[in-house]
Amino acid sequence: MTVSTPPPPTNSPARGRFITFEGIDGAGKSSQIAFVTGLLRARGLKVVATREPGGTPLGEKLRELLLHEPMHLETEALLMFAARREHLAALIEPALARGEWVVCDRFSDATWAYQGGGRGLEREKFAQLERWVHGHLQPDLTLLFDLPHTVAQGRIAAQARGLDRFEQERAEFHERVRAAYLERAAAAPARIRLIDADQPPALIQKRLEEIIANLCR
Ligand code: TYD
Numbered sequence: 001m002t003v004s005t006p007p008p009p010t011n012s013p014a015r016g017r018f019i020t021f022e023g024i025d026g027a028g029k030s031s032q033i034a035f036v037t038g039l040l041r042a043r044g045l046k047v048v049a050t051r052e053p054g055g056t057p058l059g060e061k062l063r064e065l066l067l068h069e070p071m072h073l074e075t076e077a078l079l080m081f082a083a084r085r086e087h088l089a090a091l092i093e094p095a096l097a098r099g100e101w102v103v104c105d106r107f108s109d110a111t112w113a114y115q116g117g118g119r120g121l122e123r124e125k126f127a128q129l130e131r132w133v134h135g136h137l138q139p140d141l142t143l144l145f146d147l148p149h150t151v152a153q154g155r156i157a158a159q160a161r162g163l164d165r166f167e168q169e170r171a172e173f174h175e176r177v178r179a180a181y182l183e184r185a186a187a188a189p190a191r192i193r194l195i196d197a198d199q200p201p202a203l204i205q206k207r208l209e210e211i212i213a214n215l216c217r
Contacts, residue, residue, distance in 0.1 A: 004144060005184060012135060013098060013099030014099055015096055015097065015099065016045075016046075016095060016096040016097075016098070016099050016100045016101045016102060017096075017101050017102075017141070017215065018092065018096060018101075018102045018104070018139045018140050018141075019036065019101065019102070019103050019104070019139060019140065019141045019142070019143070019215075020103075020104045020105075020106065020109065020139040020141075020142045020183060021033050021036075021103070021104070021105050021106065021142075021143050021145070022106060022107075022109045022110055022113070022142055022143070022144045022145070022192075023035040023144060023145030023147075023197060024113075024149060024152050024174050024177050024178050024181070025144060025152060025156060025167050026152030026154075026155040026156040026167075026195045027074065027145035027147055027152055027155060027167060028145060028147075028155065028197050028201075028204075029105060029145050030105070030205060031101060031201070032143070032195075032205070032208060033049065033105055034048075034146065035205055036103060036208055036212060037049050037067070037103050038145070039209065039212050040101055040103070040212065040216075043216060045100075045101050046098075046099070046100040046101065047100065047101045047102075047103055048091065048095045048100050048101070048102045049103045049104075049105075050087070050091060050092070050102065050103070050104050050105070051104065051105035051106065052077070052080075052083065052084060052087060052104060052105065052106045052107055052110065053066050053067075053080055053083040053084075053085065053106075054087075055083075055087040055091055055092075055104070056083075056086050056087055056090045056091055058083070058086050059083040059086050059087050062079050062082065063083065065079065066079055066080065066083075066165075067164040067165055067166070067204070068165060069165075070165070072192070073115065073119045073121055074085070074121070074125070076115055076119070077094070077111060077115040077121050077126070077129065078129070079106075080110075080111045080115065081111065081129045081130075082110065083106070084111075084133055084134070085133045088133070088134055088137070090212070092104070093103040093137070094109070098202065103113075104139075107139060107142070109135065109184055109192070111126060111129075111130075112126055112180060112181075112184050113177045113180040113181045113184065114166060114176075114177055116180055117176045117177050117178075117179060117180020117181070117183075118166075118169065118173045118174075118176050118177040118180070119173075121170040139191060140190040140191070140215070141191065141193065141211070141215055142180070142188075142191055142193070142194050143184050143193055143195055143208070143211070144181055144193065144194050144195060145195050145197035145199075145204075146178065146181065146182065146194055146195065146196060146197055147196070147197040147198035148178075148198065149171055149174040149175050149178060150171075151198050152174070153171070153174075176208050180214070182194075188209075190193060193211055195207055195208070197199070203208050
């Protein structure tokens with residue numbers, strides 16, 4: 001007897017796309033996330049905008065701890081991935097399966113850059129956690145907003161607000177984070193698109209429009 005696989009249900013929607021935004025603190029991601037979300041919605045796509053750490057009720061509680069509570073480096077990395085596991089299960093994967101597009105402010109490249117590059121988490125430990133939590137899934141597109149730390153620092157200072165644990169780190173920490181991001185981008189050029197964030201917003205938006213038009217083609 002031959003056993004045949006049933007055909008996929010004809011009414012299941014095409015899977016959505018997963019877009020992540022990365023960069024050092026003060027790179028100006030937030031306004032560009034709003035811009036890209038608007039571009040996608042203008043194309044008639046259903047978009048879920050979310051963030052890490054966070055994006056779920058539990059994830060937002062973990063975010064509070066991660067941003068303000070001193071902790072061991074490996075605790076920090078584990079909590080980032082714990083929040084991510086929850087985020088994937090409760091929000092990201094169901095939305096993609098429904099055919100919605102997910103736009104996420106930071107994902108695992110941030111753990112690579114901050115806990116790996118910034119704090120010195122061993123690469124093999126990062127790789128194990130990444131495989132465990134989302135070995136089956138990577139973003140379809142990652143937009144990496146790159147600029148010198150000195151420029152980013154000026155932007156954060158101009159906002160005149162309280163700083164979290166990461167923003168309070170010294171210049172060398174942020175330079176290591178930036179270098180780790182660039183290294184990761186060089187290793188995955190098809191997925192990670194580098195955006196020069198030290199240029200006028202209109203030029204950044206023109207580049208984003210081109211990238212999104214290509215992705216939607
Ligand atoms: P973000 O939301 O960009 O900060 P803001 O609210 O100031 O715009 O990110 C919060 C901080 O969390 C940021 O400094 C980077 C850090 N972070 C990590 O260290 N590792 C991670 O895996 C993630 C997702 C964020």
